[in-house]
Amino acid sequence: MKKEMSISAIREGTAIDHIPSKDAFNVAKILNLKNVKGTISVATNLSSKGMKKKGIIKIGNKSLTQEEVNKIAILAPNATVNIIRDYTVKKKMKVALPNVIKKAIKCSNPNCITNKEDAETVFSVLNKTPLKVKCHYCERLMGREDITLL
Amino acid sequence: MEPNIVSINDFSKQDLFNILKIAKRMEKPHPNLLKGKTLATLFFEPSTRTRLSFIYAMESLGGKVLGFDDASTSSAEKGESLWDTAKIVEKYCDVMVIRHPTEGSARLAAEASSKPVINAGDGANQHPTQTLLDLYTIQKTKKTLNNLSVGLLGDLKYGRTVHSLVKALSHFNTTFYFIAPPALQMPQTYLDELKKKGIKFYTESNLQKVSKNLDVLYVTRIQKERFPDPVEYQKYKGYYKLDTNLLKHIKKNMKILHPLPRVDEMDRSLDNTSHAVYFEQAANGIPVRKALLALVLGKAK
Ligand SMILES: [Zn+2]
Numbered sequence: 333m334k335k336e337m338s339i340s341a342i343r344e345g346t347a348i349d350h351i352p353s354k355d356a357f358n359v360a361k362i363l364n365l366k367n368v369k370g371t372i373s374v375a376t377n378l379s380s381k382g383m384k385k386k387g388i389i390k391i392g393n394k395s396l397t398q399e400e401v402n403k404i405a406i407l408a409p410n411a412t413v414n415i416i417r418d419y420t421v422k423k424k425m426k427v428a429l430p431n432v433i434k435k436a437i438k439c440s441n442p443n444c445i446t447n448k449e450d451a452e453t454v455f456s457v458l459n460k461t462p463l464k465v466k467c468h469y470c471e472r473l474m475g476r477e478d479i480t481l482l
Numbered sequence: 483m484e485p486n487i488v489s490i491n492d493f494s495k496q497d498l499f500n501i502l503k504i505a506k507r508m509e510k511p512h513p514n515l516l517k518g519k520t521l522a523t524l525f526f527e528p529s530t531r532t533r534l535s536f537i538y539a540m541e542s543l544g545g546k547v548l549g550f551d552d553a554s555t556s557s558a559e560k561g562e563s564l565w566d567t568a569k570i571v572e573k574y575c576d577v578m579v580i581r582h583p584t585e586g587s588a589r590l591a592a593e594a595s596s597k598p599v600i601n602a603g604d605g606a607n608q609h610p611t612q613t614l615l616d617l618y619t620i621q622k623t624k625k626t627l628n629n630l631s632v633g634l635l636g637d638l639k640y641g642r643t644v645h646s647l648v649k650a651l652s653h654f655n656t657t658f659y660f661i662a663p664p665a666l667q668m669p670q671t672y673l674d675e676l677k678k679k680g681i682k683f684y685t686e687s688n689l690q691k692v693s694k695n696l697d698v699l700y701v702t703r704i705q706k707e708r709f710p711d712p713v714e715y716q717k718y719k720g721y722y723k724l725d726t727n728l729l730k731h732i733k734k735n736m737k738i739l740h741p742l743p744r745v746d747e748m749d750r751s752l753d754n755t756s757h758a759v760y761f762e763q764a765a766n767g768i769p770v771r772k773a774l775l776a777l778v779l780g781k782a783k
Contacts, residue, residue, distance in 0.1 A: 443605055445586035449563045469586025470607050471489065473671055 345370055345392040347414040347421075348404060353377050355407045356387025362403045362436075362481045368394050382410075390416075403436045403481060405429040409461070429460050437465065440478040444470035453482065486592040487600040487774050489608045490646045495653040498617065504773035504782045505618050505766075512772075515781050516545035522575035523549030524567065524591075525602070526582040531742070531764070532602050532611070536579050539771035548574065568594035577778055580604075598778035606642050606708060612741055613646040615770040619763040620651075620698055623737045627651070631695050633659040635722060636702035636747060639666045640709065643741045644702055648672060658683035659692045663721055665714075666704070689722065693731045701740045703747050725749035732757070739763050 351359050356376045365372055370392025380386040396404075396413060404411050405427040415423040433455045439446050446453045446469055454468035463476040486492075493501075521540040525533055528551055537547045564582065568591040571578055580591050581602040588601030588608070603609040621627050632651060634644050638660050648658065648668070658676065660668045660683060667685055676683050686692050693699070701724065709715040723746060724738075740748060740760040752758050776782035 441585060443583075443585050445564070445584045445590050445604075448584050449565065449590075451565070451590055467586065469589045470605075471491065471586070 341419055342371060342390050342392045342416055343419055345390065345394055345416050346396055347391075347416055348389045348408075349386070349412045349414060350380065350382065351387040351389065351404075351408040351411050353385035353387045356389060358481075359387075359404055359407050359411075360389050362407070363389075363391070363396070363400055365391060365394075368392070370394060399435060401425070401427055402430055402433060406433065406436060406463070406479065406481065409463075429457055429463075431457050432468075433457060433465065436481060437474075438480045438482050439467045439470060439472060440474050440480070441467065441470045441472040444472065446470075485598045485778055486588075487598075487610050487778060488588045488592050489601070490610045490613045490650050491608075493610075493650075498614075498650060498653065500783075501614055501770070501773055501777065502618050502621055504777060505614075505769045507782070508769040508772040508776070512543055512776075514544045515776055516540065516543040516779060519545040519576040519779055520574065521545055521547045521549075521775065522571050522578040523547060523551065523602075524571060524578055524580040524582075525549065525551040526564075526580070526587075527603075528552060529581050529603060532581065532767075533579075535767040536600075536602065536771055536775075539768050540775055542768070543772055543775060545576075545775070549579075564591055565594045567591075568599070571595075572597045577775060600774055600778065603642075606640065608646060609642060610646065611767065611771055611774060612643050613650050614774070615763065615767045616643070616647050616700070616739060616741070617650055618770050619739060619759060619766050620737070622766070623759050623762070624697060627654040629655050629657075630697040631657045631659065633661055633689070633692060633696040633699045634668075634702070635661040635689060635699060637666050637704040637708065637718070638662040638668045638702075640705065641702045642708075644668075644700070645672060647700065648676075652676065652679060652681055656681065657695075659696060660685045661687065661689050661692065663687050663718060666718060689724075689728070690731050693728065693736075694733065696732065696736050699732075699736060699738045701738060701744075701748055703740075703743070703745045720746055722747045723749065724752065726751045726755070728752070729755065729757070 353376045360374050373390045376387040377385050411427045413425040414421045435452045437455050455465040458464045465474050540547050572595045577598045579600045579602050580588050583605050585605035585607040588604045592599035638644050704718050706715050737759045738757045
């Protein structure tokens with residue numbers, strides 16, 4: 333873990349690794365970190381063996397909820413989530429796209445009921461790569477390029 | 483099976499067969515089957531034919547009907563959410579039928595309501611009772627649903643009835659002929675799905691080139707309200723005008739269906755031929771809707 337510590341070590345919290353470099357800030361954005369009290373660092377353009385350039389996000393004193401992990405999976409399907417306790421990785425989780433994505437994606441159909449009234453969005457994942465999802469309400473099919481996060 | 487009738491995609495082949503079987507039984511009178519039951523019709527946009535058909539179906543089974551057919555006199559006008567409307571109306575009824583201009587509205591209402599919900603059209607998305615009466619008509623007039631060659635003509639791009647019917651017929655080894663001007667052809671996602679399932683289909687803009695192959699021709703009008711751009715609509719209205727000239731180029735027992743209303747795509751001269759079954763098709767809405775009401779209320783299986 334020495335290499336990661338060179339970015340900014342955290343004592344307790346979460347480190348999200350193997351994010352596509354270009355999406356690091358987007359991942360940070362959807363995690364809604366505004367109210368986090370601990371140290372947050374976002375690193376991009378890091379060299380990585382497995383991918384071209386990667387990004388890492390470290391969040392002090394925060395554990396991610398399942399919902400948040402799901403959102404990461406939409407943008408960064410190969411990311412890993414490391415739970416840090418006392419400067420060491422206590423637990424490593426691969427993010428995994430669930431079969432149903434709730435409250436994370438906005439429906440691209442402007443005439444969908446979820447865009448007209450207060451209803452939580454629900455999408456079923458029909459295909460993981462390339463990503464293809466279907467709105468539970470209006471039945472619109474969406475690919476990765478149609479997806480905007482809530 | 484789902485206690486709600488929201489989308490044709492919710493039903494398996496067995497479910498579809500079952501509904502058609504009950505519909506056949508409903509050709510006979512069952513005047514007391516739904517006695518003491520109340521249907522609420524929530525029509526947030528007008529559709530007189532569909533609404534009358536539901537009212538007639540419910541009353542002929544001995545049930546009662548209440549509801550509205552004009553959103554401007556309803557709570558929606560005052561800004562009440564569909565969710566809340568469904569929650570309130572469920573107290574006055576045993577089953578509700580909803581028509582709403584927004585896609586996904588019926589699914590949401592079904593989730594809000596503890597009583598069964600039947601979708602009578604949610605925007606451009608689904609109109610499952612239409613699809614079921616189309617299937618019923620094909621089965622009744624062709625004596626089978628299996629291995630038919632079915633032509634679908636008109637606006638295949640925006641036509642919701644066409645999309646749902648294709649989905650439903652995909653269970654029955656249908657060969658599809660999609661007949662439309664290139665700009666109004668079936669969306670690629672549907673064609674990809676058919677390909678994946680190994681179902682045969684052809685796309686064509688000239689009806690005469692394929693009409694001889696057809697067992698069924700499903701004609702649709704080119705619907706102005708579905709076009710995002712009115713200029714685009716002007717280009718295609720009147721593109722197809724079917725009349726008795728067609729009869730020289732078809733099988734002897736080919737049947738013509740149309741969800742109605744028609745504009746000018748089908749001449750009245752066809753009405754009295756043995757091929758035209760579209761008025762019978764509209765009438766088939768009655769046994770099919772009777773079947774669905776009885777089914778969701780647990781009075782038929
Ligand atoms: Zn939607």
